[in-house]
Amino acid sequence: MLGIHMNHTNNDERMDRLPAELATKPFRFYFRRDPKTFGLGVGALFFTNLLDTLTPLAMGLAIDMIRAKNLDGLARSIAAYCALMVGVAFFRYSWRIYFGHFHQAVANDLRNRIFVKLTTLGPSFYQKNPIGKLMSLITNDVNSFRMAIGPGTLVLLDAAFLTLMILPVMLTISVDWTWKTMILLPFVPFLMQRMEKLVHERYRIAQDKLADVSAQSQEIISGIRVIKSYAQESNKRAAFNQISRSYEHAQNRVSNVDSGFEPLMDFAVAAGGAVLLWVCSSDVVRGSITLGEFFMFYQYINKMIWPMSAIGIGLSMVQQGRASFDRVHEVLRTETDIPDEGNVNLTGFESLEIRGLTYQYPAGHAPVLHDIHVTVRAGETIGIVGPVGAGKSTLMQLICRLYPVESGKILVNGHSLETIRLASLRQTVSFVTQDAFLFSDTIAQNVALGLDEFPGAEAVRDVTRAVNIDQEIETLPERFDAYLGERGVNLSGGQKQRLTIARALIRKAPVIILDDSLSAVDGNTEKAIVGALRDALSSRESRRQTTFLVSHRLATLKHADRIVVLSEGRVEAIGPHEHVLSLSPTYRRLHQLQSEEKLSAGFAAAVPEAEAE
Ligand SMILES: Nc1ncnc2c1ncn2[C@@H]1O[C@H](COP(=O)(O)OP(=O)(O)O)[C@@H](O)[C@H]1O
Ligand SMILES: [Mg+2]
Incomplete structure (x- = not known):
C-alpha cells in the first residue's frame, strides 16, 4: 500500500566484505543504504508532529467561540479539528510502517552479515568465542542496534521536531508563562536517560538469567536418564529452582525501574498543570489572556513532556546501540585464517604430498605435529594409527585446510x-569428522547434505547399504523420511557414524577421510563396512578411490596399502602392516594388546560387542 521497496541483498561475497562506512559510521551507512524508506519515515513523522501541534489551536479557537457565545465559525473549527486528527492518524500510521520496515531491514542485513562472516571463519575462531556469546550477538546485539537506529533515532527526531514546533507557539502565547512552566523540564531528559540506561543494564542481566534457565532445563531434560539412574532428581530440582528464582529476581529488578517511566511522565504533566494554574490563572481572570489560550497552553505543556523524556530515552538507546555495534564489529572485522583466495580448480586427485609439516594450535603451547613427510598416490588406502592425542585428527583437519598450515x-x-x-578442495576431499554430527532433518536429507540437488531415493539407499545401515532404517516407520534429533528418532553412536559415512560417500569425491568414524561400531561391522567400501568404491569408477582410514583397530587397518604410525606428533613408521610391525614400537604394542583382547574375547564365547551410545 505504501509502496515500500526493500533492498534485500543476499550475495554472500558482497556480504562478507565490510564496507568502510559501516565500520566507522554504522548509522550513516544504514540511513544511506535505503534513503527512500528512511526519508519517507522522517517526512511522515514531520507531518504528524506539525498537524499534532496545530490541533490544540483549533480546539482553543472553538473554546473561545463558545465563551463568546458566538457559534458562527464553530462548524468550521470542528471540521478543521477533525481534519487535523485524520491527518495525524494517517501520518502516524505511515511513519510507523516506514520506520518499522526500515529498521527491520537493517536488522536483517546486519544479522546476515554476521552469519555470512561466521560461516567463513575457521574452527580456531570458534575455540576463542563461546557459542553463547555468538548467539547473543545475532539476537541481543542486533536487536539493540535495531532499536537504536529505528526507535532511538525516531524518538530523537520526534523530540527535535516537536520542540521546534511547540516552543515558538508557546512563546507567542506568553513568554512569561513559557519560562515559568518550562523551568523544571530540562531535568526530565537527564532523569530519563539515567532510567533508560538502568533498565537496559538490568534487562541484559535478566536475559542472561533466562539463557541460564533454558540451558539448565535443556541439559536436565537431555540428561534425564543419567539423573534418574543416579537418583539426582531432588538435587537437580533444587538447582533449577534456584536459577529460576534468580531469573524472577532479575525481572523484578527490571520492573522496579521500568514501572517508573509512566508515573514519572504523568507526574511531570500534572506538575506542569499545577504550575500553570498557580502562576497563570490570574492572567485569565484579569482578561489579558483568554480561556481558550489558557487551554491551548495547557495542552502544549502536556505535549512538551514527551519530547523532553524522549531526548533522554533516545540518547540512551543510541548509546546502547553503539555499544552493541562495537561488539558486532569486533566479529565482522575478524579476518578468516583460511581465506578462499586460491584460483586452482582441481580436476580429480593425483597425489597428496605433505612436506616438513609442523603444526601448533593457535591456543596451544607446543607443536602437536613435528616435521611430517608423507606422500600418497591416487587409489591408495592409507591407514593412520596412534594413541589418543598423537595428532591424527589434527593431521586430517590440516589436509582439509580447516586450519592454516604455517x-x-x-x-x-x-x-x-x-x-x-x-570449494574445489571440498569437492575433492570428503571428510568424515570424528564427532558424528547430524542435523534435525530427515535421514535422507542428512545423507544428501553435501549435494546441490537431492540425488533421489535410490542413490541414498545405495550408500546406506554400503555402510550397512539400510536394514535398520527400513525398520523405522517413516524409513528414510524419519526425522532425526530433538523431535524425531534418536540414533545410537554407531548408527550416527554410519550415516555420516554415507553422507561422505554419496558425494563420490575422489578422496575420502574417515577420522575414527567407526569407533562406535563393533569390530565385525567395521571390517564389513571397510570391505564393502573398497568394493563399492573401486567398482564405481575406473580410477580407484583414495581413502584415509584413521582407526585404532589394527584388524581393520591390516589391509590398508600403507599404514602411518603417529606417536606424539611424529611419524614413527610408514609402510604395509608387516613393515610397520617390525619398525614401530607403538604399533607393536597396539598389536600385542589387541591380540590379547581377541584371545580373551574368544574365551567369552564371542559375544558381539554392543554398540556404544
Ligand atoms: N583445537 C585444539 N586446540 C589446541 N590443542 C588441540 C586442539 N585439538 C587438539 N589439540 C591437541 O593436539 C593434540 C593432538 O590431538 P588430536 O589431533 O585430536 O589427536 P588424535 O586425533 O590423534 O587423538 C592433543 O594433544 C590435543 O590435546
Ligand atoms: Mg582424533
Whole structure:
C-alpha cells in the first residue's frame, strides 16, 4: 500500500566484505543504504508532529467561540479539528510502517552479515568465542542496534521536531508563562536517560538469567536418564529452582525501574498543570489572556513532556546501540585464517604430498605435529594409527585446510593448499569428522547434505547399504523420511557414524577421510563396512578411490596399502602392516594388546560387542 521497496541483498561475497562506512559510521551507512524508506519515515513523522501541534489551536479557537457565545465559525473549527486528527492518524500510521520496515531491514542485513562472516571463519575462531556469546550477538546485539537506529533515532527526531514546533507557539502565547512552566523540564531528559540506561543494564542481566534457565532445563531434560539412574532428581530440582528464582529476581529488578517511566511522565504533566494554574490563572481572570489560550497552553505543556523524556530515552538507546555495534564489529572485522583466495580448480586427485609439516594450535603451547613427510598416490588406502592425542585428527583437519598450515607444505596434485579454491578442495576431499554430527532433518536429507540437488531415493539407499545401515532404517516407520534429533528418532553412536559415512560417500569425491568414524561400531561391522567400501568404491569408477582410514583397530587397518604410525606428533613408521610391525614400537604394542583382547574375547564365547551410545 505504501509502496515500500526493500533492498534485500543476499550475495554472500558482497556480504562478507565490510564496507568502510559501516565500520566507522554504522548509522550513516544504514540511513544511506535505503534513503527512500528512511526519508519517507522522517517526512511522515514531520507531518504528524506539525498537524499534532496545530490541533490544540483549533480546539482553543472553538473554546473561545463558545465563551463568546458566538457559534458562527464553530462548524468550521470542528471540521478543521477533525481534519487535523485524520491527518495525524494517517501520518502516524505511515511513519510507523516506514520506520518499522526500515529498521527491520537493517536488522536483517546486519544479522546476515554476521552469519555470512561466521560461516567463513575457521574452527580456531570458534575455540576463542563461546557459542553463547555468538548467539547473543545475532539476537541481543542486533536487536539493540535495531532499536537504536529505528526507535532511538525516531524518538530523537520526534523530540527535535516537536520542540521546534511547540516552543515558538508557546512563546507567542506568553513568554512569561513559557519560562515559568518550562523551568523544571530540562531535568526530565537527564532523569530519563539515567532510567533508560538502568533498565537496559538490568534487562541484559535478566536475559542472561533466562539463557541460564533454558540451558539448565535443556541439559536436565537431555540428561534425564543419567539423573534418574543416579537418583539426582531432588538435587537437580533444587538447582533449577534456584536459577529460576534468580531469573524472577532479575525481572523484578527490571520492573522496579521500568514501572517508573509512566508515573514519572504523568507526574511531570500534572506538575506542569499545577504550575500553570498557580502562576497563570490570574492572567485569565484579569482578561489579558483568554480561556481558550489558557487551554491551548495547557495542552502544549502536556505535549512538551514527551519530547523532553524522549531526548533522554533516545540518547540512551543510541548509546546502547553503539555499544552493541562495537561488539558486532569486533566479529565482522575478524579476518578468516583460511581465506578462499586460491584460483586452482582441481580436476580429480593425483597425489597428496605433505612436506616438513609442523603444526601448533593457535591456543596451544607446543607443536602437536613435528616435521611430517608423507606422500600418497591416487587409489591408495592409507591407514593412520596412534594413541589418543598423537595428532591424527589434527593431521586430517590440516589436509582439509580447516586450519592454516604455517610451517611446511601440503600439496594436492602439486598445488599448495592455499592456492586451491576451497570449494574445489571440498569437492575433492570428503571428510568424515570424528564427532558424528547430524542435523534435525530427515535421514535422507542428512545423507544428501553435501549435494546441490537431492540425488533421489535410490542413490541414498545405495550408500546406506554400503555402510550397512539400510536394514535398520527400513525398520523405522517413516524409513528414510524419519526425522532425526530433538523431535524425531534418536540414533545410537554407531548408527550416527554410519550415516555420516554415507553422507561422505554419496558425494563420490575422489578422496575420502574417515577420522575414527567407526569407533562406535563393533569390530565385525567395521571390517564389513571397510570391505564393502573398497568394493563399492573401486567398482564405481575406473580410477580407484583414495581413502584415509584413521582407526585404532589394527584388524581393520591390516589391509590398508600403507599404514602411518603417529606417536606424539611424529611419524614413527610408514609402510604395509608387516613393515610397520617390525619398525614401530607403538604399533607393536597396539598389536600385542589387541591380540590379547581377541584371545580373551574368544574365551567369552564371542559375544558381539554392543554398540556404544
Ligand atoms: N583445537 C585444539 N586446540 C589446541 N590443542 C588441540 C586442539 N585439538 C587438539 N589439540 C591437541 O593436539 C593434540 C593432538 O590431538 P588430536 O589431533 O585430536 O589427536 P588424535 O586425533 O590423534 O587423538 C592433543 O594433544 C590435543 O590435546
Ligand atoms: Mg582424533
